[in-house]
Amino acid sequence: xxxxxxxxxxxxxxxxxxxxxxxxxxxxxxxxxxxxxxxxxxxxxxxxxxxxxxxxxxxxxxxxxxxxxxxxxxxxxxxxxxxxxxxxxxxxxxxxxxxxxxxxxxxxxxxxxxxxxxxxxxxxxxxxxxxxxxxxxxxxxxxxxxxxxxxxxxxxxxxxxxxxxxxxxxxxxxxxxxxxxxxxxxxxxxxxxxxxxxxxxxxxxxxxxxxxxxxxxxxxxxxxxxxxxxxxx
Amino acid sequence: xxxxxxxxxxxxxxxxxxxxxxxxxxxxxxxxxxxxxxxxxxxxxxxxxxxxxxxxxxxxxxxxxxxxxxxxxxxxxxxxxxxxxxxxxxxxxxxxxxxxxxxxxxxxxxxxxxxxxxxxxxxxxxxxxxxxxxxxxxxxxxxxxxxxxxxxxxxxxxxxxxxxxxxxxxxxxxxxxxxxxxxxxxxxxxxxxxxxxxxxxxxxxxxxxxxxxxxxxxxxxxxxxxxxxxxxx
DNA sequence: CAGTGGTCTAGACCACACA
DNA sequence: GTGTGGTCTAGACCACTGC
Numbered sequence: 001x002x003x004x005x006x007x008x009x010x011x012x013x014x015x016x017x018x019x020x021x022x023x024x025x026x027x028x029x030x031x032x033x034x035x036x037x038x039x040x041x042x043x044x045x046x047x048x049x050x051x052x053x054x055x056x057x058x059x060x061x062x063x064x065x066x067x068x069x070x071x072x073x074x075x076x077x078x079x080x081x082x083x084x085x086x087x088x089x090x091x092x093x094x095x096x097x098x099x100x101x102x103x104x105x106x107x108x109x110x111x112x113x114x115x116x117x118x119x120x121x122x123x124x125x126x127x128x129x130x131x132x133x134x135x136x137x138x139x140x141x142x143x144x145x146x147x148x149x150x151x152x153x154x155x156x157x158x159x160x161x162x163x164x165x166x167x168x169x170x171x172x173x174x175x176x177x178x179x180x181x182x183x184x185x186x187x188x189x190x191x192x193x194x195x196x197x198x199x200x201x202x203x204x205x206x207x208x209x210x211x212x213x214x215x216x217x218x219x220x221x222x223x224x225x226x227x228x229x230x231x232x233x
Numbered sequence: 234x235x236x237x238x239x240x241x242x243x244x245x246x247x248x249x250x251x252x253x254x255x256x257x258x259x260x261x262x263x264x265x266x267x268x269x270x271x272x273x274x275x276x277x278x279x280x281x282x283x284x285x286x287x288x289x290x291x292x293x294x295x296x297x298x299x300x301x302x303x304x305x306x307x308x309x310x311x312x313x314x315x316x317x318x319x320x321x322x323x324x325x326x327x328x329x330x331x332x333x334x335x336x337x338x339x340x341x342x343x344x345x346x347x348x349x350x351x352x353x354x355x356x357x358x359x360x361x362x363x364x365x366x367x368x369x370x371x372x373x374x375x376x377x378x379x380x381x382x383x384x385x386x387x388x389x390x391x392x393x394x395x396x397x398x399x400x401x402x403x404x405x406x407x408x409x410x411x412x413x414x415x416x417x418x419x420x421x422x423x424x425x426x427x428x429x430x431x432x433x434x435x436x437x438x439x440x441x442x443x444x445x446x447x448x449x450x451x452x453x454x455x456x457x458x459x460x461x462x463x464x465x466x
Numbered sequence: 467c468a469g470t471g472g473t474c475t476a477g478a479c480c481a482c483a484c485a
Numbered sequence: 486g487t488g489t490g491g492t493c494t495a496g497a498c499c500a501c502t503g504c
Contacts, residue, residue: 021406033470044494065471065501076317079412083310173254179312180463183416183434201416201434230413266489277475298490299483
């Protein structure tokens with residue numbers, strides 16, 4: 001008896017992945033049911049279930065009740081991208097973090113804003129422009145808009161001391177958010193703030209956040225030149 | 234008896250999340266053990282376990298054997314970012330995909346390449362430059378390097394017909410990869426290929442892939458102006 | 467309607483990490 | 486050592502969904 005008496009869900013996962021990779025189960029294949037596999041692998045159905053559930057989460061296979069489990073035709077790779085707080089990101093790199101409030105204005109939402117995050121036209125918003133430095137070198141400029149109607153408390157906060165991002169995360173953690181990245185060219189004003197050259201390329205992030213389906217805030221961040229967003233799988 | 238006779242792991246998850254959000258369990262709190270919670274919620278330990286495991290995966294709590302489970306102080310948000318094949322991405326947007334091979338050369342790996350992906354100096358690599366069009370408009374330029382030692386089969390392929398990315402995914406799906414994004418300025422040659430203006434900002438992606446710890450390929454992709462990478466949570 | 471995955475349970479043993 | 490999470494099991498019922 002070779003008896004590896006415990007068949008773990010990892011074992012099962014690896015076995016299944018192996019058969020998919022070596023084309024024993026090519027894309028589109030309907031694979032055996034959980035009970036069948038459980039007896040093949042000599043383990044409980046729950047074990048097979050966990051293995052397959054994770055593979056499904058990873059987008060390797062597609063599971064449907066009654067229809068069974070199939071190998072996904074076009075395995076889409078995906079990565080987990082961290083969206084850390086600026087301060088954390090800087091401090092973790094070993095640099096000294098410094099924050100500065102550039103401007104704070106209370107205005108009626110411009111039309112592009114209300115359209116973008118779904119506010120009533122002319123709704124009141126607080127606009128905060130802030131700078132974040134790493135070892136006193138410009139790291140990120142943030143242009144943030146917060147709905148005062150959906151978050152009145154924001155009016156009482158002294159944002160010269162707390163960065164909006166951190167305050168929001170602590171006081172009103174969003175339940176849903178959209179994030180997007182693009183490359184932009186810096187204009188004269190941004191160039192001054194970021195110590196960059198006009199026309200230089202900068203990575204920018206747009207971030208819209210909701211709490212319980214109520215639009216809360218929109219932020220556009222501009223990163224210093226050469227900033228690189230990275231991850232792996 | 235109100236008896237919702239089944240307490241699901243989702244119920245437990247929501248309860249726990251609720252207590253964290255309403256500050257009943259502030260950041261840093263050591264929460265009760267699984268057995269304790271199971272009896273509190275009136276369910277099996279496995280149910281609590283699954284709930285807490287998922288919360289841990291989401292970065293909300295931190296679990297350690299013997300030490301117990303704590304609410305994470307700085308909840309790091311993360312998003313799932315899809316890394317689709319170019320062709321899929323274009324076709325899914327409803328546009329017509331067209332592919333062209335720009336150049337194919339067999340060379341000794343330049344030093345920056347061997348250093349970057351961990352090849353022996355001067356190892357032979359196949360360099361493929363390709364263009365990808367959406368409705369005949371330039372969408373992406375790809376500069377790819379493949380190790381011929383670790384993947385000899387690549388020499389036999391007619392890359393004027395198959396795009397390297399797709400061939401690799403089908404024939405040698407990587408087991409590990411690094412991805413990074415940055416903003417770059419397009420030079421004269423790139424501007425021609427992409428129908429862009431010299432100096433314009435473009436999003437670029439660097440992608441390094443390994444199979445079983447063997448460095449396989451490195452690719453640098455340059456996206457058309459205005460390209461936006463997006464996701465949500 | 468019947469088959470498949472989805473989930474819960476109760477009990478058990480294991481592995482790690484702190485004291 | 487000892488407590489906490491990590492996992493497996495065997496059995497059960499449920500819920501969705503394709504036929």
